[in-house]
Amino acid sequence: MNELEFYDKVGEVNGWDFSHLQMETEGMKWEFYEEVMKRSKRSDVLLDIGTGGGENVLRIASSLMFLVGIDFSTGMMETARSNLRKSKALNVRFSQMSADDLQFPVGFFDIVSACHAPFVSTEVFKVLKKGGIFFTQQVSEADKLNVKTAFGRGQSFGEVDGTLKERYVTELYDAGFTEVQSFEYDAIDYYKRPEDLIFLLQHTPIIPDFGKRERDLDSLNEFIQNNQTKKGIRTNSKRFLLVANK
DSSP states (O other): OOHHHHHHHHHHHTTTOOTTOOEEEEOOOOOHHHHHHHTOOTTOEEEEETOTTSHHHHHHGGGSSEEEEEESOHHHHHHHHHHHHHHTOSSEEEEEOOTTSOOSOTTOEEEEEEESOOOOHHHHHHHEEEEEEEEEEEEOTTTTHHHHHHHTOOTTTTSOTTHHHHHHHHHHHHHTOSEEEEEEEEEEEEESSHHHHHHHHHHSSSSTTTTOSTTHHHHHHHHHHHHBOSSOEEEEEEEEEEEEEO
16 A cells, blocks of 8 residues: 555545544643744745544634645545534635645745645745745654664654754745754653554554564564553654744
8 A cells, every 4th residue: 555545545444533532742842733833924825735534624713814725535535524524614615735836826824834744845835935935844764763662663664863853944944944943852651551552553644554464463463562561552753843934
């Protein structure tokens, strides 16, 4: 299953609804969309790349003039449009579109955001107004490191931590952004039950083909045994945030 097929399947099954997951995090330094809102005005128009089921865009819709969420996954778009109908928000639109080719007028948006979604720096620069701001939060290579080590495979497993951040910073400057600020945190996650950890692994690409390899169940059981604490099953969330000014 390729990455797009994976996200389509997740969108059809649950639309990235992690609301029932029992877990807590220690050491998270920011919430991405709160950071976006701190630098936003009521008159701003925002583009959200990789919007998924659109929950985050709908959550902040009342604070901006107009918002557009795009995603290349058919399943995610179906979920986002369903969520939009339920919300009855009048200033939000969702469109199935690739981040590689943003079909919007030049300089149309005041703000562009991309949370855990790939983007193309030149395309973001193209659709941002002069003086506009781009926000992106991405998963660092060292995220869920003990999980990936236990399974011997995983998303960005074996890659040097910080490689993606450095590449994105370089690409943003090359695209024409005048200033790029970077921030990061490495938080501790505690999953309350084995079911919560299993849900995470089934509905994210952290461990490719989770459950389909012969030793996966043994690796899972060993991981839980070795990382069980009073607070829950321990792992980490490592994230970086980039804020780029045009």
